[in-house]
Amino acid sequence: MNLGKVYLVGAGPGDPKLITLRGIECLQMADVVIYDFLANQILLDLHSPLAERVYGGKMKGEQEERQAEINQEMLRFARSGQVVVRLKGGDPFVFGRGGDEALVLAEAGIDFEIVPGITSAIAVPAYAGIPVTMRNYASSFAVVTGHSSALDSISPIGWEKIAIGIDTIVILMGIGHLDGVTQRLIENGRSPQTPTTLVRCGTTPEQEAIEGTLADIVQKAKEANFRSPAVIIVGEVNNLRTHLQWFEQKPLFGRKILVTRARSQSVNFVDKLVSQGATVLTCPMIEIVPIDQNLALDRSIDSLSDYDWIVFTSTNSVNIFYQRLREKGKDSRSFGPVKVCAVGKKTTEVLHQVGIFPDFVPSESLGAVIAKEIGDVVHQRILMPRSRIGRPELLDSLRERQAIVDDIPVYDTIKVVCEEQNEILKKLEDGDIDMVTFTSSSTAENFFAILNDPRSAMANVRIAVIGQSTARTVMMYGLKCDIVADQPLIENLTDSIVEFYCFDD
Ligand code: SAH
Numbered sequence: 001m002n003l004g005k006v007y008l009v010g011a012g013p014g015d016p017k018l019i020t021l022r023g024i025e026c027l028q029m030a031d032v033v034i035y036d037f038l039a040n041q042i043l044l045d046l047h048s049p050l051a052e053r054v055y056g057g058k059m060k061g062e063q064e065e066r067q068a069e070i071n072q073e074m075l076r077f078a079r080s081g082q083v084v085v086r087l088k089g090g091d092p093f094v095f096g097r098g099g100d101e102a103l104v105l106a107e108a109g110i111d112f113e114i115v116p117g118i119t120s121a122i123a124v125p126a127y128a129g130i131p132v133t134m135r136n137y138a139s140s141f142a143v144v145t146g147h148s149s150a151l152d153s154i155s156p157i158g159w160e161k162i163a164i165g166i167d168t169i170v171i172l173m174g175i176g177h178l179d180g181v182t183q184r185l186i187e188n189g190r191s192p193q194t195p196t197t198l199v200r201c202g203t204t205p206e207q208e209a210i211e212g213t214l215a216d217i218v219q220k221a222k223e224a225n226f227r228s229p230a231v232i233i234v235g236e237v238n239n240l241r242t243h244l245q246w247f248e249q250k251p252l253f254g255r256k257i258l259v260t261r262a263r264s265q266s267v268n269f270v271d272k273l274v275s276q277g278a279t280v281l282t283c284p285m286i287e288i289v290p291i292d293q294n295l296a297l298d299r300s301i302d303s304l305s306d307y308d309w310i311v312f313t314s315t316n317s318v319n320i321f322y323q324r325l326r327e328k329g330k331d332s333r334s335f336g337p338v339k340v341c342a343v344g345k346k347t348t349e350v351l352h353q354v355g356i357f358p359d360f361v362p363s364e365s366l367g368a369v370i371a372k373e374i375g376d377v378v379h380q381r382i383l384m385p386r387s388r389i390g391r392p393e394l395l396d397s398l399r400e401r402q403a404i405v406d407d408i409p410v411y412d413t414i415k416v417v418c419e420e421q422n423e424i425l426k427k428l429e430d431g432d433i434d435m436v437t438f439t440s441s442s443t444a445e446n447f448f449a450i451l452n453d454p455r456s457a458m459a460n461v462r463i464a465v466i467g468q469s470t471a472r473t474v475m476m477y478g479l480k481c482d483i484v485a486d487q488p489l490i491e492n493l494t495d496s497i498v499e500f501y502c503f504d505d
Contacts, residue, residue: 004031004078006105008098010091010117011039013124015203019043022115027051031082034070036096038089038120038229048085056086067097071104078110091119095145095172119143121170124202124231128209129244131237138167138237146174146181146232155184163188168235175200175228178221182214185234190214195238200230205254205279207247211238250277251498258424258436260285260443262413269439272494281433283424285446287416290320291388296408297324300383304334307406308380311341311370312358313390315350318342320410321385322354332356338383341374343394345489365488367393377403385410389442391469415446425450428457435462435482437493441473448477455479464500466493 007026012018027033027047035044037057044053056070070086077084092098092114105112121143125132132141142162144150150157162169163185174181175198186192192215199209212220214234220226247253256279259266263284270280291297301324304310312318325334332355342348342358343365351358362370371377371394381404384395388409398405418424427433428451436458438444444465448454454477463481465471467488471481483500485493 003111004080004082004084005111005113006074006078006084006086007113007115008086008088008092008102009115010096010119011035011043011087011089012118013090013120013127013203014038014040014201016040016042016046018118018123018203020115020117023117026085026113026115027087029083030085032077033085033087034073034077035087036089039087043087051085067100071101074101074105075108075110078105088117089120090123091117094119094121094143120202120229120231121172124199125170125197125233125237127203127207127247128197128199128233129241129246130197130233131240131244132168132170132233134237134240137240138235140166141168141170141235142166143170143172144174146171146177148177150174151177151180151184159184160188163190168233168237171232171234173228174232175221175226175230178232179218181232182218186214190234194234195236197233197238197241198226198230199233200227202231203247205274205277209241209248211241247277251502253277255279255501256281256427256432256434257497258283258433260437260447261439262286262288263418264288265439269437269490269494272490273497276494276498281420281424281427283418283420283447284416285418285443286413286440288316289412289414290323291410291412294324294408294410296406297321297385297410298328300385300406300408301325301328301330301334304338304383305336306381307338307383309339309341309374309377309382309403310335311343311382311384311394312347312351313343313365313384313386313394315346316411317386318347318350318354324410341370343370367391367395367397370394371397371401374398377401379404382406384408388412413440413442415442415449421450428461431460433461435464435497437464437466437497438470438474439466439490439493441470444470444473444477462500464493464497466490 009023009026024047030048030051032052033044033048034054034056074084088096088098102112122132144157171181194214196214196217197209197211198221201207210220210224210226257273258281259270260283266282273280339359340356341360342351343362348358348361360374362373382398383406385408395405395407451457458479463474464483465474465481466485471484474481483496485496
């Protein structure tokens with residue numbers, strides 16, 4: 001029988017980029033992923049979009065039953081020849097039941113591998129600016145469970161040794177029993193004045209920390225209604241946080257920014273905002289859809305050599321044109337002597353990727369400027385594959401200069417209702433969104449259309465747009481743009497947002 005294999009993979013502490021390369025490889029190979037509550041689901045969307053997903057999370061009170069079920073599911077999938085990834089938060093062998101699961105596999109004779117992960121026990125303190133060891137501060141650290149069993153009278157934990165024998169104590173699963181944990185440490189000899197930090201949702205934009213001492217942290221946590229998942233860090237190393245805080249210092253940390261651009265195009269933008277610390281919410285208001293059975297496009301591809309110029313005005317135009325070119329069994333050689341014009345930096349980059357170095361890249365994206373800079377086009381045939389709702393300026397300017405332009409629509413920008421819409425509207429109402437971004441007029445128009453009264457809904461929300469024409473659309477709704485990128489590029493928009501918040505406070 002063809003037996004499958006199980007990979008016990010550590011997903012890392014929360015930030016989806018803190019998984020290992022081996023972990024990603026395994027996710028890409030997986031037929032089935034059994035994932036836990038703490039394993040970021042974005043990892044599955046990114047690396048195993050086609051795999052079957054099984055939620056292995058446990059509800060309170062039914063832990064043992066669910067664990068037995070998970071064990072059975074792993075065996076069943078593996079025995080049917082599937083590649084199974086058992087994805088666990090942090091490291092699989094640090095309080096993750098990874099050891100128990102591996103034992104079940106070993107006993108059943110199922111092939112398995114362990115892929116270690118970055119444990120929250122070290123990464124979460126690191127993201128809070130707390131090194132678990134440090135010369136002159138701490139030469140030892142321990143990772144301890146704060147689960148209720150740890151506090152039993154016959155506890156498996158030697159609190160009396162740990163309390164005074166270890167410099168830095170990191171406690172997982174301890175927020176629900178913070179009282180008991182701090183008590184155990186104090187009654188076993190640790191000074192009540194020992195610096196203590198709690199960090200929840202570490203390594204994610206929701207990271208939150210509370211600082212105190214063993215004596216007062218319980219009260220502080222209560223006042224802040226502090227919730228899990230969080231680690232408790234006890235020891236002198238906590239004093240370094242004042243000097244080493246870095247993650248929470250990112251320029252967009254704590255800012256909640258909404259991205260409305262098409263899902264297929266938002267990855268890069270979202271990534272840039274997240275890397276600056278923002279909490280990013282997405283609500284795509286448009287989608288780019290290639291026009292199906294596009295006879296006009298097919299004809300133009302078949303007679304490509306009849307043209308003098310082909311003008312690409314966006315990355316979408318290039319991508320969709322090339323997709324059809326490939327479907328017809330052709331490649332860049334079909335361009336022959338046809339000259340290529342690329343409008344914008346991104347369009348140029350995408351053309352470079354397919355081996356085309358444009359003959360001409362205008363200095364600006366304005367229709368009149370392009371038509372002027374392109375040179376003499378009298379009686380020249382120009383092909384322009386672009387959006388069905390492309391603006392008329394470029395077309396008109398070229399025709400004024402007596403060019404013969406074939407304006408071929410290759411995609412539609414359609415309005416979509418995003419799944420997250422109601423949730424987003426509620427957040428907007430609750431003041432839980434700081435900024436909304438628009439990367440085209442259509443995203444702005446569609447977004448305002450779902451608001452009853454855009455002016456009052458957006459009264460306390462900042463608006464950031466990619467360029468002047470989107471800004472004009474926003475203004476037509478009686479709203480003001482706080483940010484207009486100096487160049488219509490995602491990089492510039494991100495930079496402008498960062499700059500705005502740096503000077504905001
Ligand atoms: N195997 C995991 C730990 C599982 S136990 C690891 O190596 O990280 C679950 C506990 O881990 C939680 O109760 C919490 O104490 C801690 N934890 C996991 N992710 C966390 C995060 N992002 N922020 C703070 N604590 C986290």
